[in-house]
Amino acid sequence: MMKVDKGKTWKNWAHTSESTPENTFYPTSIEDVCKLVKEASKQQKKIKVVGAGHSFTSLVQTSEWLVSLDQFSGIETINEEACYATVLGGTRLFQIGEALGKRGYAQENLGDVNVQSIAGAISTGTHGTGIAFGNISTQVLEVVLVTGTGEILTISENNNPAYFKACLVSLGSLGIIVKVTIKIIPSPVYEYKSQKIAYSQLSQQLEQLIKSNRHFEFYLFPYSDVVQVKTMNAVEQKAQRMELHHFKNLVMENYLFFVISETCRILPKSSRFFSKISAKGVSTTIKRANSYQLFATPRLVRFREMEYCIPLENLKPALEKIRECIVTKKHKVHFPIECRTVKADDIWISPSYQRDSAYIAFHMYKGMPYEEYFHDMESIMQQFDGRPHWAKMHTRTTEDLLTLYPKLSDFLAVREELDPEGIFMNDYLNTLFNGERASRPPR
Incomplete structure (x- = not known):
């Protein structure tokens, strides 16, 4: 029962x-x-x-x-010869990584959080980094969907292809994703390297860093000229044990950062100081491990987040505007700004639709005022043709979204077809897709 x-x-x-x-x-x-x-x-x-x-x-x-779907999870099939795996919709990404890893396989890319279900991750356009890789939805070969009429649809490029590019990022509005078949690759061993460099050096070498690394991301620290750069590239050496690395991530990126964040919440004017201290504290770290063990880090410090996707060629000028605005407006923020790259795709409402992209994520510690900071950062993102990450805070209107997403009208037509009674809609989605303004982010 x-x-x-x-x-x-x-x-x-x-x-x-x-x-x-x-x-x-x-x-x-x-x-x-x-x-x-x-x-x-x-x-x-x-x-x-x-x-x-x-x-x-x-x-x-x-x-x-x-x-x-927590009780509807697990790996149904791993086909090593054809390099695909079929997983149930409620399966968490870390569970997929562990199960594939035991067989010597992995997903080609993941984000920096791996607790999401596979259905939720593809529905919201969850992504990692690396200009040769699309978001997680681009790994999908087939989706089994229960529509608004209770019908089971198998959707792929060969089965019901008219729905395929609509269902790969759908915000849960087309139906319930109960099964997903994804591409897999032989599990690579990566060398992970984290280091700090000067912002001027980043600016000079940005294009080369993007092109020459399989996975590359960086973090801007407000009020600092220091940048943290992280890269991951395949190596031939054996993987190392990761217990110490995970412990350091847990202590440094969570417990210590929690203390810093609480201090900034109580004394907001200290945000500038602690951002600079955090930047100086970035150490050079090199580790080798299986890819799925390196992509994600634990996130125990709660925060608010807004993330925007802009055309890759707009990244450098956008960074300049962001840094200038934070200093000019004296925003009380200590969280670093995360910057990643994603390959263009042809998924109808993917933020990376038809353009190689840079994703810029802004965070504010829970309990600290974020509205003015997010407003100013969102204004900058709009200047650079930014599309909001569907799972993050934003204030874009339906009219805005129709302009930003050329295929949104086609997507909404499919939505009406697969869910004619609107069973999978709620107030937020109705406002997002049918209203004059998208819902304001909650406090």
Whole structure:
């Protein structure tokens, strides 16, 4: 029998969205999911599906029915000869990494957080970094979707191809993703290197750093001329043990940073000082490990986040504007600004649609005012043709989004076709896709 929680309050990871659904369901099979959708249609109920709750928006907020796929997870098939794996929709990314790793395989790229479900990650356009790689959705070969009528659709370039580019990033608005087939690769051993360099050096070498490294990202520290650069490249050597590396990440990037963040919350004017100290504290680190062990780091310090995707050629001028604005406006922020690169794709509402991209992520510690900082950073991103990350805070209007995404109208037509009663919509999505203004981020 399917587990059901009645009146259980749900919060996302960042505590920016909270609701008390009438019922929370935990299906264990595709048949359970189909029955739920058909019953929701019969009772005229709305359904939202939740994975790890790592979206900063109100994508899954509902007072009606919430569906968790936590009990519908696992690896169904690993085909080593054809290099693909089929996984159930609720499977977390770290579970996929561990299961594939035991067989000597891996996903070709991952983000810096790996607790999301595979269905949630592809639905919101989750990405890693590396200009040769698209977002995680580009790894998808096939999706099995339960539509708003309870029908099971297998969608790929060969099956129902008219829906394929729409369903790869869909914000959960087309149906419930119950199964995903993804490309896999023989698991590489990477050499991970973290170091600090001067901003002037970064500016001079940026194009070369992007082109010459398999995976490259960097962090700007507000009020500092020091930049942290991280690279990962394949090597022939054996992997090292990672216990000490993970311990250092846990202590330095979480516990110590929590103390710094609390100090900045209590004494906001100290943000400039601690940002500079954090930058100076970046040490040179070199490690070798399997790729899936290096992509992600634990995130225990809660924050608010806005992330924008801009054309890659706009990255350098955008950085100049960002640095100038923070100093001029004296923003009280100590979180570093994360910058990554992603290859162009042809997924209809992917932020990287038809353009090689730079993603710039802005963070503010939970409990510190973020509105003015995010407003100013968003204004800069708009100047550089920025598209918002769907799982992060933003204030773009429906009119804005229709301009930014040439295929959004086509996507919405597919949405109406697969979910004619709007079972998978909520207030946030209605405002985002049909309203005059996108919902303001919660406090």
